[in-house]
Amino acid sequence: MNLARPLLCCLFLPGSALPAFALIDHVAREQDIGTLRLGQRVLVDDGTCQGGMIKEVSGSKLTAGGIVLSRKCVPRSGPKTK
Numbered sequence: 001m002n003l004a005r006p007l008l009c010c011l012f013l014p015g016s017a018l019p020a021f022a023l024i025d026h027v028a029r030e031q032d033i034g035t036l037r038l039g040q041r042v043l044v045d046d047g048t049c050q051g052g053m054i055k056e057v058s059g060s061k062l063t064a065g066g067i068v069l070s071r072k073c074v075p076r077s078g079p080k081t082k
Helices: 004-022
Strands: 041-044 053-063 066-075
Touching: none
Parallel strands: none
Antiparallel strands: 041 053, 053 066
């Protein structure tokens, strides 16, 4: 029993941190993104798009060299009003 508890903690601790990384979907610089998975989207607020728009970077295509990123300006969604 003394060995089971630390072993159990070591198995569950790394898995509990993974959902926190999945929640990050808005960064200030494109360099802060890191690696993207296929289909994953991240909003980048670096000021390169015109007013009312924000840059969306997504993993769009899988090639032999890795995942190709695509960039486009999308409307910035704000708080919904009635």
